[in-house]
Structure formats: structure tokens, C-alpha cells
Amino acid sequence: MTITPTDPRDRMIVALDVPGVAEAEKLVATLGDSATFYKIGYQLAYAGGLPMAHDLIRAGKKVFIDLKLHDIGNTVANGVAGIAKLGAAFLTVHAYPQTMKAAVEASRGSGLQILAVTVLTSYNNDDLKEAGYTLGVADMVAQRARQARAIGIDGIVCSAEESANLRAILGRDIALVTPGIRPAGSAVGDQKRVMTPARAIAAGSDYLVVGRPVVAAADPKAAAQAIVAEIAAAS
Numbered sequence: 747m748t749i750t751p752t753d754p755r756d757r758m759i760v761a762l763d764v765p766g767v768a769e770a771e772k773l774v775a776t777l778g779d780s781a782t783f784y785k786i787g788y789q790l791a792y793a794g795g796l797p798m799a800h801d802l803i804r805a806g807k808k809v810f811i812d813l814k815l816h817d818i819g820n821t822v823a824n825g826v827a828g829i830a831k832l833g834a835a836f837l838t839v840h841a842y843p844q845t846m847k848a849a850v851e852a853s854r855g856s857g858l859q860i861l862a863v864t865v866l867t868s869y870n871n872d873d874l875k876e877a878g879y880t881l882g883v884a885d886m887v888a889q890r891a892r893q894a895r896a897i898g899i900d901g902i903v904c905s906a907e908e909s910a911n912l913r914a915i916l917g918r919d920i921a922l923v924t925p926g927i928r929p930a931g932s933a934v935g936d937q938k939r940v941m942t943p944a945r946a947i948a949a950g951s952d953y954l955v956v957g958r959p960v961v962a963a964a965d966p967k968a969a970a971q972a973i974v975a976e977i978a979a980a981s
């Protein structure tokens with residue numbers, strides 16, 4: 747099974763990191779056919795973004811719900827079932843074995859794919875130690891990736907730097923979804939580990955999550971088209 751979309755447009759996921767539905771709808775209209783896949787995270791979801799997910803799906807777009815679920819298994823399963831009914835394509839959960847198992851089981855038979863977040867990219871070894879963990883970031887990412895594969899997860903959210911190592915652990919059938927993408931010359935913002943679209947594709951990422959390089963661009967459509975062209979050239 748190949749999990750990499752054949753159309754390079756489908757490999758770019760635009761993060762709708764805007765304060766409300768009106769701004770999100772305006773951006774989607776501006777981008778038109780240049781974007782086919784959108785991510786709705788905390789900011790928009792808690793500002794009325796979930797009904798908008800439904801509208802996007804009806805308009806033929808794919809939607810990634812980035813709510814990073816983590817709770818007791820029964821609650822996770824009920825949340826996943828609701829998101830599956832919405833018709834979303836991707837949903838994130840934290841990569842705890844119980845949470846991943848509950849999510850994978852609840853999504854079975856639906857079109858929803860579960861992505862696991864191994865270790866948040868804002869955590870370093872000291873942060874993990876402070877939180878009571880004995881493993882460092884690299885070892886915990888590897889351990890959770892192996893657990894994710896055993897549980898049957900559909901994809902992993904990772905930095906492009908982790909893609910090559912994770913590909914070796916996970917094989918070809920698990921999607922690698924990568925934020926922290928910055929076309930050459932664009933502002934890095936608060937991201938600590940960034941890569942250009944071309945380098946992330948070369949490192950093995952299947953999907954690139956792009957927020958500010960498109961959302962904050964003077965011409966978002968031109969920015970999206972340039973990123974898709976770079977993905978196409980690197981594929």
C-alpha cells in the first residue's frame with residue numbers, strides 16, 4: 747500500500763491558524779484550488795471551527811482535526827467516533843498506548859486516519875525529566891513509534907529531522923506528517939527545527955503542514971502554489 751498522495755497538492759496541509767470562522771472562510775476562498783487539505787487546531791476548533799470542517803468536507807476538501815486527544819480509553823473512543831462521523835481525514839492523539847489503541851479501534855471502518863504525536867516538539871530532554879520521564883526525546887520518540895506501529899496507527903506527526911529515522915522504524919505504510927516547514931527566505935517564527943518543503947520531502951515526509959508561510963503571506967495563493975511546485979519538483 748502506498749500512502750503518499752500522487753497529486754503534490756494533496757501533500758500540503760494548510761493550518762487554518764486564524765481566530766475565527768470568518769477569517770478561515772476568507773482564506774479558503776482566497777486559496778481556491780491551490781489547497782485541497784486543511785488543518786483545524788485548538789484555536790479555530792474552539793471558535794466554531796468544527797461545523798466549518800463539515801462545510802469544507804462537503805466542498806470536497808480534506809480536513810485534519812488537530813486536537814491531540816488524550817483521556818481514558820472510553821472517552822477517547824467516543825470523541826474519535828464523533829470526529830469520524832464529521833468525515834474528517836486525519837485526527838491527532840498523544841502517543842500513549844491506551845489512547846492510541848482506543849482511537850485506532852474507534853476509527854476502524856471509517857475513513858478517519860489516526861495520527862500519533864510522539865513527543866511534542868517544544869519538549870527537550872530536561873522537559874521530559876521534569877515531567878517525570880527517564881527516557882530522553884530520541885529514545886521516547888523511537889519507543890512510541892514502535893508502539894504506534896504495533897497498535898496499527900495510520901500516521902505519525904514528526905519534525906522533518908525525525909522523518910528518516912522514523913521511516914526506518916515504521917516502514918512504508920505509516921504516513922509521516924511534518925510541521926515546521928519554511929520555504930527558503932521565509933520567517934521562522936517560534937519554530938525551532940525547520941526545513942524547506944523540498945528537504946522535508948527528500949527526508950521522507952508524506953504530508954507537510956504549513957501555517958504562517960501561507961496564512962501570513964502577502965499573497966497566500968501564490969505562496970501555496972510555490973510550495974506545491976516545490977513539493978512536485980522534489981517528489
Ligand code: C5P
Binds near residue numbers: 763868903957
Ligand atoms: O505557522 P506554522 O507553519 O509554524 O504552523 C505549524 C502548524 O503545525 C501549527 O498549527 C502547529 O500547531 C502545528 N504543529 C507544530 N508542531 C508540532 C505539532 C503541530 O508546529 N509538533
